[in-house]
Amino acid sequence: HKHKQSKQASRGRVHLSKPRHLQTETNANAETATMAFNKMFVMLPMMLAARKIDGEDPNVVYWLRVAYAVVQTICVVFVLYTYVQASAAHMNQHKQMIYVPPAATPFADPNAKKKYTEVSYSAHVLSTARSLVGSTLFGVAMTVGLHLYKGMIVGLAMQTVMAPLNLIENALVKALIFGKGFQPADKIFEEKTLAELTDDDEVVDEGGNAVVRQIGGGAGSGNKVQSFEELLLDTWDAGVKADIEPLVAAINKKNCNFRTKDNGWTPLMILGGLSVAGVGAAIRKVKDLGGNPAIVDGDGWNALHWAAFHGSPESAKELVKDKALLSVKDKEGKTPAEMAKSESNAAVEKILIGAESGDNNKTESSTGLRKRK
Numbered sequence: 001h002k003h004k005q006s007k008q009a010s011r012g013r014v015h016l017s018k019p020r021h022l023q024t025e026t027n028a029n030a031e032t033a034t035m036a037f038n039k040m041f042v043m044l045p046m047m048l049a050a051r052k053i054d055g056e057d058p059n060v061v062y063w064l065r066v067a068y069a070v071v072q073t074i075c076v077v078f079v080l081y082t083y084v085q086a087s088a089a090h091m092n093q094h095k096q097m098i099y100v101p102p103a104a105t106p107f108a109d110p111n112a113k114k115k116y117t118e119v120s121y122s123a124h125v126l127s128t129a130r131s132l133v134g135s136t137l138f139g140v141a142m143t144v145g146l147h148l149y150k151g152m153i154v155g156l157a158m159q160t161v162m163a164p165l166n167l168i169e170n171a172l173v174k175a176l177i178f179g180k181g182f183q184p185a186d187k188i189f190e191e192k193t194l195a196e197l198t199d200d201d202e203v204v205d206e207g208g209n210a211v212v213r214q215i216g217g218g219a220g221s222g223n224k225v226q227s228f229e230e231l232l233l234d235t236w237d238a239g240v241k242a243d244i245e246p247l248v249a250a251i252n253k254k255n256c257n258f259r260t261k262d263n264g265w266t267p268l269m270i271l272g273g274l275s276v277a278g279v280g281a282a283i284r285k286v287k288d289l290g291g292n293p294a295i296v297d298g299d300g301w302n303a304l305h306w307a308a309f310h311g312s313p314e315s316a317k318e319l320v321k322d323k324a325l326l327s328v329k330d331k332e333g334k335t336p337a338e339m340a341k342s343e344s345n346a347a348v349e350k351i352l353i354g355a356e357s358g359d360n361n362k363t364e365s366s367t368g369l370r371k372r373k
Contacts, residue, residue: 055153064153068160072140075163079136082172086129089182090122096184098191099203100124115202116192121184125172128189132170139163229260236270244274248282256291264297272303272319273310280318293319300330308336308352311345320355 054060099116119127143159146152167173175181175188182188197203228250235247251267259266268291271283283303287293293303304325307315316336319325329335334342337352 049157051154053153053157055151061153064156064160065147068143068156071160071163075167076136076140078167078173079133082170082176083129083133085176086125086172086182090126092122096121098124098184098189098193099197099201100189100191114200115204116197118203124189125182128170128172132172136167228255228258232258232260232265232267232270236265236273240275242274242276244271244276244279244282247271248285251286251289251291253289256286256289257295259295264295266295266297266303267291268293268295268303268319269297269301269306272315273306273312274315275310275312279312280314283315283318293322293325294328296328296330299332300328302328302336304328304336304352305330305334305339308340308345308348309343311340311343311348313347313351316340316348316351320351323355326352326356 053064097118098121099118101114101116139159143155147156168177171188172182175183175186179186179188192201231247231250235242235244247267247270255267257266267286268283271279271286272293283291283293296302296305301309302325304316304319304322305328306312307319326336330339337349337356340346340349340352
């Protein structure tokens with residue numbers, strides 16, 4: 001028997017509407033575009049010049065190797081120093097949550113809705129430093145490997161010049177060279193705070209799951225964010241008073257089969273166990289997105305078991321369209337119909353028996369939600 005402890009009473013869930021910081025974003029985008037433009041001015045001539053290098057001349061190759069080795073040694077040392085500083089910043093426990101925009105792409109739609117990733121500042125600093133170390137070492141290994149085994153010198157010449165330029169573009173490196181180190185107030189990732197998010201900004205967690213923004217119900221509670229799992233469980237806790245619209249709005253193709261950490265509950269299980277208006281349409285929508293009602297939780301219950309135990313006829317009528325669910329037994333050996341009978345949920349039992357016999361038109365009025373004990 002399972003029963004999740006009730007959380008705090010209902011909290012208002014609305015999208016924040018904050019003033020836009022259009023001028024700041026425009027300046028940041030212009031700065032990025034200018035840097036990319038200037039970099040191209042260096043890259044194109046370098047590509048042409050590198051092709052004219054005499055790769056057969058031992059002296060040319062020797063000095064090119066020396067130049068590459070010196071430049072890359074300096075770069076690697078600075079990258080490792082950056083990683084050490086990032087690790088120290090992580091130890092300082094900057095737990096402030098930030099919202100990081102996606103990396104700029106050349107052909108991105110300027111009118112597209114931005115998707116910000118919610119992450120703690122210290123964790124993002126450390127993960128960015130790790131990525132920098134990995135990409136730098138990988139680049140060196142690939143360039144040296146191609147030179148030694150394929151005799152390519154164009155890459156050697158290009159990386160001798162471009163490596164420092166690429167390094168300086170990194171947000172952490174710029175913060176160390178031109179700024180005051182890693183300080184949340186400096187916004188080195190062009191991130192936003194919760195207060196700066198607008199209705200046009202979509203927020204996801206590191207797993208790509210939608211994060212619901214809300215305004216706390218109590219005085220002084222301030223703006224808050226809610227993970228998809230919290231939204232899922234809070235909807236369940238609300239029982240017959242549940243408002244399923246925020247949950248349904250947050251479900252997408254990526255999280256339609258999301259499972260809670262402790263019990264492995266899915267959106268279809270939660271919806272299957274609720275007796276509220278519109279739950280049938282909600283289940284159809286989730287299934288259309290790819291939601292799988294056959295997934296089972298820790299007790300071997302699929303979504304139809306949930307509807308059977310909690311007495312939700314509307315959910316049951318929608319879920320029995322997947323006939324394979326009817327014959328699934330949980331860890332106690334019960335099918336959904338047997339569970340509905342043992343829990344005295346006659347309305348759901350009739351629907352399931354009718355589905356098993358091919359008569360899907362047997363329905364009764366909905367009974368209330370029954371919490372797991």
